[in-house]
Amino acid sequence: MQKNYYPTIGLEIHAELKTQTKMFCACKNDPDEEKPNVNICPVCMAHPGALPVINKKAVENVIKVGLAVDGKIADFTEFDRKNYFYPDIPKGYQISQYKFPIVFGGHLADFDITRVHLEEDTANNKHDRGDFSLIDFNRAGVPLMELVTEPHTFDGADEAGKGATKFAKELQLILWYLGVSEANMEKGEMRVEANISVSTDKKVLGTKVEVKNLNSFRSVERAIKYEIDRMTELLEKGKGAEIAQETRGWDESKQKTFSQRKKEGSADYRYFPDPDLPKLKLYEAFDLKKMKKELPELPEDKRLRYKKDYGIKDEDTEVYINNPVLGTWFELVIKELKEKKELIQLASNYIKNDIAGLVNTVLVEGTTKYPNPKNFAKLVNMNFNKEINSAVAKKLLGNLVTFDENVENLAKEEGLLQISDEKILKQIAERIIDANLKVVADYKGGKEQALMSLVGQIMKETKGSANPAVTKQILIDLLK
Secondary structure, eight states: OOOOOEEEEEEEEEEEOOOSBOSSSSSBOOTTOOSTTOSOOTTTTTOTTOOOOOOHHHHHHHHHHHHHTTOEEOSEEOOEEEEOOOTTOTTSEEEEOSSSOSEEOOEETTEEEEEEEEEEOOOEEEOOSSSOOEEETTSTTOEEEEEEEOOEEOSSHHHHHHHHHHHHHHHHHHHHHHTSOOOOTTTTSEEEEEEEEEESSTTSOOOOEEEEEEOSHHHHHHHHHHHHHHHHHHHHTTOGGGOOOEEEEEETTTTEEEEEEEOOOGGGGTOEEOTTSOOEEHHHHSOHHHHHHTOOOOHHHHHHHIIIIIOOOHHHHHHHHHOHHHHHHHHHHHHHTTTOHHHHHHHHHHIIIIIHHHHHHHOOTTSOSSOOHHHHHHHHHHHHTTSSOHHHHHHHHHHHHHHOOOHHHHHHHTTOSOBOOHHHHHHHHHHHHHTOHHHHHHHHTTOTHHHHHHHHHHHHHTTTOBOHHHHHHHHHHHTO
């Protein structure tokens, strides 16, 4: 009988924090530095006698994350030494947190959160020199936030991969909105590790495998799916004992995981409190109530507001949420439109269907990426109030994006204001009818499409400013 297999996923996500200096020294925290080993000092290089000093801003950033995910901020916290010997750890230990992290608990995107703690990043190994490697210590000591989730059980490999990716994306958004991290996965500023197990019983966890350093959302989803399928196949063969508790890597070119080393336990790291760093009383050092109150509007709150107050489509909302620059501009447009629901919905349609494409195709150096919100809001109002029709509005959008011209003045100068005066349109229609007797004959012969040909010619003559509905009715009346 076919068994049901239940994958369980736990995530560990590291994010480099955006601070001016490193975690325990005054060296510059610059992820864009290209020259190796320039942002270093005796502290981050572990010279004898050099003493670390805690970066308060980094602690504050982790507290903000904790508040944003509804975690509990610890009153007491301390730093520990995590002992292991890799070339990218100059001290022979990493300053991290073990028993007393800054944040306990919380919830985000279907996952419960175990903890959020603070540590220092490692140096960067360079393996591009052929038969030997070099180390760049610019990254050594950069403040690094680690978030650990509780294991979450899914109903299948696809659901597990998508669920984990959704969590990672939502966390990245929160880091952006809080302004605590750039979280650029391509630069290694955010790294995802997945703890994966598969079981035939939802209440019992299988053997855990950790897949390390997944550096894109696509890799997160594909690595989890591959690993679940690999482990399920072993269980199907009755060789469950062959699923080793280990650390595996992800080979992007081969689209498969590979064994790296046996998985260490916490005892292997021989944690103990760092004697060079003071204990922290966070409730005394920070005004947590004020920090909570000053949090910006977070992605989920924005989703609810856009849906409730403006009736914006979910897919449109995600565009604004995932593009902070566009989202900020859209908020300015909302303000200019006096938060009127129908106007905002119309503006959103133009932004998604026209502005986004125009920005990508006509943008050149020195032009405005997004037009002045007040000017764009004026265009929306003019279209809504039937001063210009949709065809003219789309035409004016090009000028708006490229040159940020005043749309009202341009519409007047170019004669694009919508013509709804029946007397004027009737005169134009009579001229078009006289000049197109064959098309008129086709229409009277039953070809309905011929009427739209006449409407199109009137629109062309008026540069698209004729009211289409009024124009069509005038033609119908004249051709009876």
